[in-house]
Amino acid sequence: xxxxxxxxxxxxxxxxxxxxxxxxxxxxxxxxxxxxxxxxxxxxxxxxxxxxxxxxxxxxxxxxxxxxxxxxxxxxxxxxxxxxxxxxxxxxxxxxxxxxxxxxxxxxxxxxxxxxxxxxxxxxxxxxxxxxxxxxxxxxxxxxxxxxxxxxxxxxxxxxxxxxxxxxxxxxxxxxxxxxxxxxxxxxxxxxxxxxxxxxxxxxxxxxxxxxxxxxxxxxxxxxxxxxxxxxxxxxxxxxxxxxxxxxxxxxxxxxxxxxxxxxxxxxxxxxxxxxxxxxxxxxxxxxxxxxxxxxxxxxxxxxxxxxxxxxxxxxxxxxxxxxxxxxxxxxxxxxxxxxxxxxxxxxxxxxxxxxxxxxxxxxxxxxxxxxxxxxxxxxxxxxxxxx
Amino acid sequence: xxxxxxxxxxxxxxxxxxxxxxxxxxxxxxxxxxxxxxxxxxxxxxxxxxxxxxxxxxxxxxxxxxxxxxxxxxxxxxxxxxxxxxxxxxxxxxxxxxxxxxxxxxxxxxxxxxxxxxxxxxxxxxxxxxxxxxxxxxxxxxxxxxxxxxxxxxxxxxxxxxxxxxxxxxxxxxxxxxxxxxxxxxxxxxxxxxxxxxxxxxxxxxxxxxxxxxxxxxxxxxxxxxxxxxxxxxxxxxxxxxxxxxxxxxxxxxxxxxxxxxxxxxxxxxxxxxxxxxxxxxxxxxxxxxxxxxxxxxxxxxxxxxxxxxxxxxxxxxxxxxxxxxxxxxxxxxxxxxxxxxxxxxxxxxxxxxxxxxxxxxxxxxxxxxxxxxxxxxxxxxxxxxxx
DNA sequence: CTTATTATGTTAGGCAAGTTAACAAAAAAA
DNA sequence: TTTTTTTGTTAACTTGCCTAACATAATAAG
Numbered sequence: 001x002x003x004x005x006x007x008x009x010x011x012x013x014x015x016x017x018x019x020x021x022x023x024x025x026x027x028x029x030x031x032x033x034x035x036x037x038x039x040x041x042x043x044x045x046x047x048x049x050x051x052x053x054x055x056x057x058x059x060x061x062x063x064x065x066x067x068x069x070x071x072x073x074x075x076x077x078x079x080x081x082x083x084x085x086x087x088x089x090x091x092x093x094x095x096x097x098x099x100x101x102x103x104x105x106x107x108x109x110x111x112x113x114x115x116x117x118x119x120x121x122x123x124x125x126x127x128x129x130x131x132x133x134x135x136x137x138x139x140x141x142x143x144x145x146x147x148x149x150x151x152x153x154x155x156x157x158x159x160x161x162x163x164x165x166x167x168x169x170x171x172x173x174x175x176x177x178x179x180x181x182x183x184x185x186x187x188x189x190x191x192x193x194x195x196x197x198x199x200x201x202x203x204x205x206x207x208x209x210x211x212x213x214x215x216x217x218x219x220x221x222x223x224x225x226x227x228x229x230x231x232x233x234x235x236x237x238x239x240x241x242x243x244x245x246x247x248x249x250x251x252x253x254x255x256x257x258x259x260x261x262x263x264x265x266x267x268x269x270x271x272x273x274x275x276x277x278x279x280x281x282x283x284x285x286x287x288x289x290x291x292x293x294x295x296x297x298x299x300x301x302x303x304x305x306x307x308x309x310x311x312x313x314x315x316x317x318x319x320x321x322x323x324x325x326x327x328x329x330x331x332x333x334x335x336x337x338x339x340x341x342x343x344x345x346x347x348x349x350x351x352x353x354x355x356x357x358x359x360x361x362x363x364x365x366x367x368x369x370x371x372x373x374x375x376x377x378x379x380x381x382x383x384x385x386x387x388x
Numbered sequence: 389x390x391x392x393x394x395x396x397x398x399x400x401x402x403x404x405x406x407x408x409x410x411x412x413x414x415x416x417x418x419x420x421x422x423x424x425x426x427x428x429x430x431x432x433x434x435x436x437x438x439x440x441x442x443x444x445x446x447x448x449x450x451x452x453x454x455x456x457x458x459x460x461x462x463x464x465x466x467x468x469x470x471x472x473x474x475x476x477x478x479x480x481x482x483x484x485x486x487x488x489x490x491x492x493x494x495x496x497x498x499x500x501x502x503x504x505x506x507x508x509x510x511x512x513x514x515x516x517x518x519x520x521x522x523x524x525x526x527x528x529x530x531x532x533x534x535x536x537x538x539x540x541x542x543x544x545x546x547x548x549x550x551x552x553x554x555x556x557x558x559x560x561x562x563x564x565x566x567x568x569x570x571x572x573x574x575x576x577x578x579x580x581x582x583x584x585x586x587x588x589x590x591x592x593x594x595x596x597x598x599x600x601x602x603x604x605x606x607x608x609x610x611x612x613x614x615x616x617x618x619x620x621x622x623x624x625x626x627x628x629x630x631x632x633x634x635x636x637x638x639x640x641x642x643x644x645x646x647x648x649x650x651x652x653x654x655x656x657x658x659x660x661x662x663x664x665x666x667x668x669x670x671x672x673x674x675x676x677x678x679x680x681x682x683x684x685x686x687x688x689x690x691x692x693x694x695x696x697x698x699x700x701x702x703x704x705x706x707x708x709x710x711x712x713x714x715x716x717x718x719x720x721x722x723x724x725x726x727x728x729x730x731x732x733x734x735x736x737x738x739x740x741x742x743x744x745x746x747x748x749x750x751x752x753x754x755x756x757x758x759x760x761x762x763x764x765x766x767x768x769x770x771x772x773x774x775x776x
Numbered sequence: 777c778t779t780a781t782t783a784t785g786t787t788a789g790g791c792a793a794g795t796t797a798a799c800a801a802a803a804a805a806a
Numbered sequence: 807t808t809t810t811t812t813t814g815t816t817a818a819c820t821t822g823c824c825t826a827a828c829a830t831a832a833t834a835a836g
Contacts, residue, residue: 014793033813042795043814070812071802209621221709230613232711233597236740242708244701244738248634249649253701255738261637313632313641320630321609321709323620350632350643352624402822421784430824431785458783459831 016041017049018383021058021078025102025379029077031065050076057081057145058382078103083145085378086136087371088129089153090173091190092217095128096367099136099144102375102382107144108136122172130177137180148381150179151186151374153193153366155218159235168235186370186377191238192229193369194361195222198328200372202361211324212359213240215311215339216332219262223322243317262310264332271303290336301338308339312346319351330359404429405437406771409446409466413490413767417465419453438464445469445533446770466491471533473766474524475759476517477541478561479578480605483516484755487524487532490763490770495532496524510560518565525568536769538567539574539762541581541754543606547623556623574758574765579626580617581757582749583610586716588760590749599712600747601628603699603727604720607650611710631705650698652720659691678724689726696727700734707739718747 013021019039024030030038036046053059060079064072082102089096092114099108112128129152140147156169165171170187179185188196195212198204204212208227214220221238223230230237241259260266264286271289275282279299283289292300311334315327327347329339337358344356361368380386401409407427412418418426424434441447448467452460470490477484480502487496500516517540528535544557553559558575567573576584583600586592592600596615602608609626611618618625629647648654652674659677663670667687671677680688699722703715715735717727725746732744747753768774 016794031813044796044816045794047815048793066803067812069804069810071814073813223709225613225618230710232740233713234711234740236707236711237709239708239711239740242704242739244635244705244708246634246636247632247701247705248636248639251636252697253704253738309640313635316630316641317632317635317705318709319624320627320632321611321625321706322618323622323624323627325621350641351630352620352622352627404823419784432787432825433823435786436822454832455783457781457833459785461784 013052013383014049016045017052018385020046020049021053021082021383022379024059024076024078025082025375027103029062029075029103031073031075033073035076054079080143080145082382083148083378085149085151085371085374086133086147087151087153087367087374088132089190089193089367089370090125090129090155091153091366092125092155094363095125095132096364097132097136098367098371099140100371100375101144102148102378104371104375107141108139110136122169123175126173126176129173133177133179147180147183148378149184149186149374151188151370151377153188153190153370155190157235157239158187158189158192158231160231160233170235184377184381186374188229188370188373189220189222189235189238190366190370191220192222192231193367193373194330194359194365195224195328195369196229196372197361197365197369198330198359199224199227201368202328202365203357203359204326204328207326209324210326210328211238211315211318211322212328212330213311213315213318213334214331215262215329215334217264218259219314219331221318223324225322225324240314240318243314258314262307262314267307274303275299286333290333290338293338294336304336304338305342307333308342309346311339312343313350315343315347315354315356316350319347319354323352324354326355326357328357328359330361330365335359335362401440401771402437404433405440406773408434408437409441409470409771410767412447412464412466413470413763415491417450417463417491419461419463421461423464442467468531468533470770471536471766473537473539473759473762474521474535475539475541475755475762476520477578477581477754477758478513478517478543479541479754480513480543482751483513483520484752485520485524486755486759487528488759488763489532490536490766492759492763495529496527498524510557511563514561514564517561521565521567535568535571536766537572537574537762539576539758539765541576541578541758543578545623545627546575546577546580546619548619548621558623572765572769574762576617576758576761577608577610577623577626578754579608580610580619581755581761582718582747582753583612583716583757584617584760585749585753585757586718586747587612587615589756590716590753591745591747592714592716595714597712598714598716599626599703599706599710600716600718601699601703601706601722602719603650603717603722605652606647607702607719609706611712613710613712628702628706631702646702650695650702655695662691663687674721678721678726681726682724692724692726693730695721696730697734699727700731701738703731703735703742703744704738707735707742711740712742714743714745716745716747718749718753723747723750 020035032046057079058081059076061074062077063075065075066072084101087098095112097110100106112132154173158170159165159168191214198212204210209225212222219241221240223238242256243258244253245258247253268286272282289300293304340356340358347354408423420434445467446469447464449462450465451463453463454460472489475486483500485498488494500520542561546558547553547556579602586600592598597613600610607629609628611626630644631646632641633646635641656674660670677688681692728744728746735742
């Protein structure tokens with residue numbers, strides 16, 4: 001056993017102190033009266049709990065605020081012992097990194113664009129992550145407190161202890177990158193991370209149950225049910241690229257065929273093949289197609305609409321299984337407002353009532369999501385409470 | 389406000405007393421030492437808690453047991469105040485009714501076979517339920533304690549307060565049946581109930597996450613995630629009859645088409661249409677087909693295997709969305725052991741690792757499931773703790 | 777048949793974590 | 807300067823659990 005302090009500086013905090021810390025870690029700094037009100041704690045209890053937390057450095061007073069009348073109220077936020085986390089979106093085109101306190105005050109950030117030639121090469125990504133982390137560590141300010149956690153969003157399945165680990169690419173991220181000793185690492189699928197971000201900061205802030213559907217190079221889904229991510233036994237929940245397809249009387253489905261059919265590449269191949277002479281040169285890529293559709297090109301718009309119908313059918317399948325009530329569209333294509341109406345129309349026609357919204361968080365969704373997860377994990381660790 | 393005693397005779401029980409009651413309601417009667425051991429409660433705490441519960445009649449001593457040596461240990465189980473529940477499977481062919489204590493000791497049971505001509509007529513079912521409940525109430529024994537809850541499993545979606553209530557048939561059950569005053573009613577979809585039963589008593593006892601797929605007249609799924617049913621915004625989670633189908637390049641999916649294609653009726657139509665002259669008379673119904681397949685009839689077996697492949701594809705779709713790790717096959721056709729191997733092979737080929745098992749609970753699965761749910765609800769109510 | 781051993785249950789006393797009530801401190805309003 | 811209002815602290819009490827010690831009821835041993 002390690003010394004208990006290292007993993008959990010707050011081994012034996014009172015329940016009230018824990019709940020106060022949790023609330024402060026959640027977001028905005030708060031005054032004592034606000035905290036007491038929110039948590040239904042009496043003023044004496046607040047005094048005792050804050051004293052406990054301040055003693056450990058888990059909480060610090062950052063000022064006072066004057067109401068209309070009466071004594072000033074003290075304002076608190078997580079203190080230096082609470083430390084900071086590194087969140088990394090290890091995507092196939094970019095590596096995005098954010099360093100922040102556990103109440104998500106940004107301390108540092110960097111973006112590294114991978115050479116296009118190395119798309120999807122796991123080793124290159126791992127090397128980039130290693131370099132960015134190393135560079136970050138040299139700039140660490142002692143005022144940030146200890147590094148508590150590194151969160152990494154990866155574009156592959158992430159399995160828990162009981163799943164089929166062999167078939168994942170999740171370990172590739174460590175091929176060239178070794179995390180600093182004694183700093184735990186949280187891995188999470190990038191689509192799931194985006195779902196978390198939509199839930200915490202984005203268009204799904206008001207819903208604790210919804211499906212985030214990413215449509216871009218590949219397609220994938222993140223299922224948020226009652227505020228919790230559904231990961232599945234093999235980390236494969238939401239791998240809708242594997243929906244049975246084609247599925248029709250007589251034909252036999254092929255594994256992963258939907259991904260090939262619906263991904264940007266397969267889609268654009270069909271678009272280019274079907275592009276009529278009179279409409280001019282076929283679009284160079286998906287972004288080009290979307291731009292032309294947005295400008296009113298009828299041919300482009302027809303293709304986009306056709307694609308949206310396919311997406312609507314897939315969304316209907318997801319609704320038929322999980323009935324989330326809300327679907328958020330995101331990703332390279334999914335982020336376009338052109339898709340939403342058709343997707344919504346088709347999904348609602350084929351299945352049960354769903355609201356369809358378009359993501360508002362841009363490319364930062366994934367980093368923000370993994371940051372959120374890393375912070376949550378850190379709080380659990382500090383308070384000695386591990387969630388599942 | 390009603391008097392608090394009626395809804396919750398245990399308004400202010402200590403946490404330890406609540407946990408003891410919960411454990412006793414769970415199942416087998418237990419001795420004090422066993423309970424204390426299981427719940428990590430000291431003997432003095434046990435004394436106090438049992439005294440509280442016994443006072444209210446929520447718990448009763450039913451005997452003593454002698455170990456190898458030492459004093460006898462007292463055995464307890466839920467007492468008369470805990471009361472009893474009525475569980476009803478309001479199916480389209482049978483109405484099954486069970487009366488039991490909240491620790492699920494059967495007090496009374498009856499089965500009513502609906503006239504075949506009235507299949508699916510909601511009003512007839514409602515009338516049958518009303519009659520069976522009335523008949524049951526006349527036989528109630530005062531020793532059973534108060535009737536705490538009526539649970540009804542219905543073959544339709546069941547929506548919560550925020551869902552789209554208009555499109556459900558859930559209210560039909562009350563067209564001719566009015567529950568006794570002051571007795572709360574729990575409605576639940578019959579497939580979900582079967583899933584609960586498999587989880588509590590059946591083949592999925594060891595798994596808190598799995599999908600129950602019912603294949604019979606209609607097809608449906610119950611999703612158990614982390615020990616909790618996934619119901620969905622519109623109570624439509626698991627309505628896999630609405631998976632997008634046919635889904636292939638060029639063809640447009642039709643709402644609910646899978647149900648027509650995969651249900652017993654559609655399936656048997658195809659079987660009969662394709663039945664070759666030399667194999668003799670076409671099978672009369674699905675049971676006949678299954679019987680012949682079991683006896684080695686190659687034609688019958690080929691049809692069954694083909695059907696199992698289709699089911700495998702659907703299971704693969706569910707796995708791709710929820711990745712439950714375990715799928716239990718049940719229902720009229722699904723209960724046959726002939727299907728499992730092919731379903732498993734196809735599902736695993738098309739998607740991620742899933743274990744496929746065949747249901748062991750027969751036609752009682754649904755009643756047992758709604759009974760379990762009614763008992764859980766009752767315990768929550770008695771302890772003044774409502775879950776979601 | 778008495779005595780030792782052991783498991784069960786109760787009594788006494790203590791502690792942790794909250795509460796309410798009353799008081800002290802710090803600010804604006806009268 | 808005094809009053810009023812909000813914030814924070816101190817004192818005393820309550821609840822719900824605990825441990826330690828004792829009482830009870832059974833078998834095992836002498």
